[in-house]
Amino acid sequence: MKHVDLLRALGLAFVFSGSAGAGTAQEAAPPLQAQAEEIIARTSGDWSVVAWSITQEEPLFYINGSTPLVPASNNKIFTAIWALDELGPDYRFETDLLTVGPIEDGVLQGDVIIRGSGDPSFGYPPHFKGGVFVEDPMTPLRKMAEGLAAEGVRVVAGGVVGDPTIFDAILVGPSWPNDTGAGAAQYAPRVSGLPFQRNMVWVEVTAPDNGDPPLVQLDPPVEAIPVVGNLQLGGGRALAVREPNQDTIRVRGSVNGRGPHRFGVGVADPALLTADALRHALVEAGIEVRGGARIGETPEGAKVVHRHVSIPVAMMIPLLSRHSDNFFAEHLWKAAAASAIGVGSYPRGGPASALHFIAKAHVPAGQLYQFDGSGLSNYSRASAHALVQALVYADHQLYSELWHDALAVAGERGGTLARLYRNTPAEGNLHAKTGYIRGVRTLSGYVTAKNGELIAFSFLYNGGNTGGARGAQEELGVLLAEYLSVERSVDPSGDAGDPLR
Template sequence: MRRRFFLSGALSTAALPACANAPETSLRPAAKPADALARSAPDAERLIASAGLGGRVGFMVADARTGEVLETYNPIRPLPPASVAKAVTGLYALETLGADFRFQTRLVATGPIVNGRLDGDLVLVGGGDPALDTDGLHDLAGQAKASGLREVAGRLLVDGSALPVIDRIDPTQPDHVGYNPAVGGVNLNFNRVHFSWKRQGNAYDTALQARTERFRPGVSTSRMRIADRTLPVYTYARAGDVDDWTVARGQLGGSGSRWLPVRNPDRYAGDVLRTMLRSNGITAPAAQPGRGQGTTIAITQSAPLNRIVASMLRYSTNLVAEVIGATATTRLTGPPRSLGGSAATMSAWVAQRTGGRQPDFDDHSGLNGTTRVAAADMVRLLTAAGAMTRLRPLLKELTLDGPPRQTVQAKTGTLNFVSGLAGYFDARSGRSLAFATFVADTDRRARLSVAERERPQGGRGWARTARSLQFDLIERWAAVHA
């Protein structure tokens, strides 16, 4: 069946109690004889069979306020949630850190500033801010100038110790995809660098920049070489502190651009900070990792966490999910040693929050396809006391074309041959429902080579069919569970 949706505003609702335990088999509520709409709704198992997706399907729908389980299909089967995991991470961070929590990034002087000269080190101290960009570093440099700084006599240091540095979220992804960058205590431009090219005769002009709308500084911590080949499109190697890329000449065409991941975020941020200091009339040596204590001479803060979570859920930004999840874990148990360790802490938090089974999160973003969550456990969290009040207003709103039109506040999730959808909607009677639907063909996914993972054959069609099935189920539930 056809399914179209578009984005609009978000809704808010009241708090809700915990969800009841899920039955093992599918429940089919008996429609009242007078309820022709409910009787005409297609059977859930028939919808699943007609989709012909292969793999596995699991769902649960429950009353969002009482937790009453209304309908299930394989509700306790663990399946990959893909980016639906970000809804869990958002709630985990909001409840652990608070909606008004803000990340801070500081410039610290370890010695006095005398006649414009800092007799000591200048330290960029990261707080993990996932939205820090080149504009923010320029603003820090401007504050340093206002403090009287003109020259750094000591070292320029970058302290990213607030979070462990992980060079990529998922090691099984292709090297060049921008949605799989490093994660650390200093994160600049989502830890991505902008690569652009333009043909000039028989050659190409290329640039690697820490680009924003205001600034386009070049960087020395990433470099690109054009290779005379057709495939692979990109290769990557680490050359000391430099991300060393090559790109196939046969793939470039006339001109273009794309974002590439950064693997050494501290060096990258230090490189750009030095440029921003120079643009404000401040000389400093090349940056290096390090720590130092002293006087804060400049500070910048992120937006409050509830706005960060809303943006993450809307744009499904993997870096943001990993940072806010790891920061929440740091608050609970101290800095994690790995993303997997932090995700395990979140898994335990979910079980404690719901009083149910413990899911198996391997990261906070869902990018890693080894994470497993059952639909029942997801719905228990969505219907836990206070969860809907915090989460539903921040979820992206989808409107399913009718008639009648059906609005849904939900988080989507898509990986190769994996599709998830979970959130809230109101039945046609106005009854608020919480749901989760996971679809996965993990065998087909496992057979993909690394080269096939960015655009696998048949992947888009499979994803469209999976999403259509999820929307068909919502329309069924909206009619039946009124």
């Protein structure tokens, strides 16, 4: 890839982005500049918009391309590419069962430890993403219990320790939206180095036949998660909630029928959930555990008894790209940070990812900063230029086919673009990552023009009219899909007016 040519051409195009028609007679504007400016002018707000022909290595339009805006879930583009670069498509997370102390007459004279590496697929609920996760979430923990029993252990004199220290202790991303409930919401659970079952528990409510008050239990039936029920029989609705700064789940309201009625709630301390779920699996397997579940670090000399390996990263990328799964995005981002700098850290991960893309994809300094992996944080910033640089870079990597296939496809079921671009030349062609949080609407990806050119694009909008922005982004996508190239006249030296050199 000719990185210098890309920077020069986009820098030249920048001359035309200050205002419509700002170029000189010697400097021809990119061919779709005027049409793109007209489209976005109808929606007030802040725009950063770039389209780049990968085939011709030339810009098609460039409007405020170097202006960093809130990217929302377009942030996941950087996360996915960083994970593919740093971890690799074939990388598999490891979750270990370890023992501390000798085994004497079937009694382990110490603790059992479960140590994580941030595997978001560990015990993942199969009904969330059909076709990938087919096992009961407890299956990997039951296999660990079988492994411990095979060592001759019938009693654990200590307790079960969960070790999440591959990641830092910050479990919620900076400035996540209020409706995440600080990790209580299903769409944005907390982030841990020792995740399990999407870091959620299921609250099941059943109404007995004899008219007694409804029964409340957890799935899995862990003891470390406090639950308080205040339910009645009858009409209305029931809720299971956890306040942002509390660990107790409160169930209130009323239920009709026997049920069970199920409510998913993100837990306050995912590693404690994992450790207690393992404790339940051990007891279920006939192993007595005399201590409780707690959080701690793995001591030196601990013996690995069983190792669970995850599905490969290649199978996880579509979950954060096509399905925009925040849970996978956050864990893959922190895992990439752990690989790069030794710990999965929100404060240290942002600079590490920025340096990665500056070095690898030649993203201009100051045009990318990730405060989290998903884009839920409205502190994160990226320019359309930075996103296009990353997209062009990914297209030239060995994992290019995997990456393209992982993105949502316009008009196709099973992704975030299912309802967009229908009955247009972009349908079944444009494939991209969507993004939305309050006041933000973004779309970045690829489309093939009528003449066969592969185009990388990024349409970022911050403002109060996200509905209008969505319509404008559809128009821009169709504009690119319908494009037939013409003779371009771009200064080959790229020296004049280049702000990026």
